[in-house]
Amino acid sequence: xxxxxxxxxxxxxxxxxxxxxxxxxxxxxxxxxxxxxxxxxxxxxxxxxxxxxxxxxxxxxxxxxxxxxxxxxxxxxxxxxxxxxxxxxxxxxxxxxxxxxxxxxxxxxxxxxxxxxxxxxxxxxxxxxxxxxxxxxxxxxxxxxxxxxxxxxxxxxxxxxxxxxxxxxxxxxxxxxxxxxxxxxxxxxxxxxxxxxxxxxxxxxxxxxxxxxxxxxxxxxxxxxxxxxxxxxxxxxxxxxxxxxxxxxxxxxxxxxxxxxxxxxxxxxxxxxxxxxxxxxxxxxxxxxxxxxxxxxxxxxxxxxxxxxxxxxxxxxx
Amino acid sequence: xxxxxxxxxxxxxxxxxxxxxxxxxxxxxxxxxxxxxxxxxxxxxxxxxxxxxxxxxxxxxxxxxxxxxxxxxxxxxxxxxxxxxxxxxxxxxxxxxxxxxxxxxxxxxxxxxxxxxxxxxxxxxxxxxxxxxxxxxxxxxxxxxxxxxxxxxxxxxxxxxxxxxxxxxxxxxxxxxxxxxxxxxxxxxxxxxxxxxxxxxxxxxxxxxxxxxxxxxxxxxxxxxxxxxxxxxxxxxxxxxxxx
Numbered sequence: 001x002x003x004x005x006x007x008x009x010x011x012x013x014x015x016x017x018x019x020x021x022x023x024x025x026x027x028x029x030x031x032x033x034x035x036x037x038x039x040x041x042x043x044x045x046x047x048x049x050x051x052x053x054x055x056x057x058x059x060x061x062x063x064x065x066x067x068x069x070x071x072x073x074x075x076x077x078x079x080x081x082x083x084x085x086x087x088x089x090x091x092x093x094x095x096x097x098x099x100x101x102x103x104x105x106x107x108x109x110x111x112x113x114x115x116x117x118x119x120x121x122x123x124x125x126x127x128x129x130x131x132x133x134x135x136x137x138x139x140x141x142x143x144x145x146x147x148x149x150x151x152x153x154x155x156x157x158x159x160x161x162x163x164x165x166x167x168x169x170x171x172x173x174x175x176x177x178x179x180x181x182x183x184x185x186x187x188x189x190x191x192x193x194x195x196x197x198x199x200x201x202x203x204x205x206x207x208x209x210x211x212x213x214x215x216x217x218x219x220x221x222x223x224x225x226x227x228x229x230x231x232x233x234x235x236x237x238x239x240x241x242x243x244x245x246x247x248x249x250x251x252x253x254x255x256x257x258x259x260x261x262x263x264x265x266x267x268x269x270x271x272x273x274x275x276x277x278x279x280x281x282x283x284x285x286x287x288x289x290x291x292x293x294x295x296x297x298x299x300x301x302x303x304x305x306x307x308x309x310x311x312x313x314x315x316x317x318x
Numbered sequence: 319x320x321x322x323x324x325x326x327x328x329x330x331x332x333x334x335x336x337x338x339x340x341x342x343x344x345x346x347x348x349x350x351x352x353x354x355x356x357x358x359x360x361x362x363x364x365x366x367x368x369x370x371x372x373x374x375x376x377x378x379x380x381x382x383x384x385x386x387x388x389x390x391x392x393x394x395x396x397x398x399x400x401x402x403x404x405x406x407x408x409x410x411x412x413x414x415x416x417x418x419x420x421x422x423x424x425x426x427x428x429x430x431x432x433x434x435x436x437x438x439x440x441x442x443x444x445x446x447x448x449x450x451x452x453x454x455x456x457x458x459x460x461x462x463x464x465x466x467x468x469x470x471x472x473x474x475x476x477x478x479x480x481x482x483x484x485x486x487x488x489x490x491x492x493x494x495x496x497x498x499x500x501x502x503x504x505x506x507x508x509x510x511x512x513x514x515x516x517x518x519x520x521x522x523x524x525x526x527x528x529x530x531x532x533x534x535x536x537x538x539x540x541x542x543x544x545x546x547x548x549x550x551x552x553x554x555x556x557x558x559x560x561x562x
Contacts, residue, residue: 020559023558023559023561024558027557027558027561028558034557036550036553036554036557037550037553038464038473038546038549038550038553039464039470039472039473039546039549040470040471040472040473040508040509040546041546041550056469058471060471060509060510065471065509067469067470067471068464068467068468068469068470069464069465069467069549069550069552069553070467070553071553071557083467084467084553084556084557084560085346085353085465085466085467085556086352086466086467086468087352087371087466087467115370115371115372115373115436116372116373116436117373189556189560190560265559266555266556266559266560267559267560267561268560268561304561308561
């Protein structure tokens with residue numbers, strides 16, 4: 001929340017206050033059933049039998065008690081607390097973005113904002129040549145040519161092993177090393193699980209990856225490369241390789257500033273919201289650097305109020 | 319000295335004997351910490367930062383099925399009335415903070431729940447010291463831990479009480495604290511009604527001690543209800559901002 005230090009003048013303060021007030025009202029209209037709890041609050045269950053206690057709950061004196069701050073969620077008989085500001089909790093199949101912190105025998109260790117480091121095994125990722133075969137000792141020695149320390153990598157959660165470690169896999173062209181872009185780290189609760197986490201923003205020539213762990217990648221669009229093309233590219237000397245054009249760099253900054261802004265306001269991130277914010281900044285001639293300024297901050301909050309209000313109206317109409 | 323006015327029954331700073339100083343808690347004051355909080359009790363001001371649960375950095379310290387909780391406590395040089403001189407040897411400071419750290423850990427240990435926690439670091443810094451820094455630190459740490467989303471069985475709060483001029487006094491400030499009377503600091507798991515910290519550095523008759531302790535417990539409960547209010551407010555705001 002404190003990522004941005006914004007000094008608002010008096011009018012802006014009043015406008016922001018009004019916008020936040022509106023948001024609170026809208027939220028109460030949308031769902032009145034949301035129950036917020038804090039640590040050691042009793043969760044009311046109507047003494048039905050066979051309640052299943054999920055994450056963030058414990059039993060004390062025959063009552064269900066929350067151990068976290070968050071929102072109570074009920075799925076059939078399961079009662080659990082959905083946290084807001086907490087570290088990422090992996091689920092199998094999540095698409096995540098991480099940073100390599102260590103190369104160990106046959107595996108990379110990745111920082112993914114989880115309570116432990118994630119493991120990406122050499123055998124659970126596609127080799128650059130694209131051939132399916134056993135990984136040899138030579139491959140193991142060449143691991144650093146695939147990912148080095150501090151590389152940003154996109155992968156999928158494979159599952160927990162017996163020893164409790166978290167394993168990842170990258171068995172597709174879309175996964176792998178991410179280059180030519182920016183990595184933003186935002187609270188994980190702002191990214192919702194969707195069908196699609198890879199987005200190609202054609203009008204900007206960008207790739208946007210919303211990692212479920214709150215790592216957001218914004219980079220120049222890269223076509224999934226076939227193995228033959230890759231070999232050709234390797235032949236080109238490093239200094240002849242194409243630089244990212246200035247326009248694309250600007251777009252990267254604009255999109256990443258929208259992400260920063262939305263996360264500072266605490267709004268859930270979606271492609272639509274990010275692109276809308278970027279478009280709004282463009283249409284009202286806001287400079288990239290001014291996107292993090294006070295005026296646009298307030299405007300974004302006000303626009304969000306309108307968006308949610310219209311959503312609510314549509315829902316009622318249907 | 320007369321710490322409680324015999325005429326009006328008020329204390330130096332105008333409080334009644336069983337009145338607490340104004341408390342204020344703020345969550346999320348630091349950007350880079352997993353959880354952070356600022357807690358004020360009157361003029362005492364403490365900032366807390368929590369990192370983790372994260373991978374254990376020193377593998378030899380790892381404990382199975384238990385979280386490794388580290389705590390560092392320090393006082394800013396400018397926190398007291400006279401600006402503290404720069405310490406000569408570093409070793410002194412380290413042992414001091416290690417000692418204090420273990421005290422805080424003992425206070426919290428009973429309240430941590432959850433199996434797969436790794437390492438949790440708590441950093442406490444006193445920005446302004448005006449008596450009751452220990453209580454303020456514990457309260458700040460509770461807020462920061464809850465903000466970091468670390469599962470806890472209960473909320474730990476702490477409050478101090480003293481006995482001066484034959485009156486039990488709640489929440490001593492610096493002047494009252496340095497009067498040399500007994501100072502009872504209590505840490506309480508409020509819902510479970512269990513005590514995690516009880517400390518006194520003077521002698522008191524048993525029946526008076528019970529009264530003083532009871533007063534401190536009441537203080538803890540009052541702080542707990544305030545802390546929960548702050549946490550609930552924060553949770554609601556976050557959820558409402560996130561939208562559905």
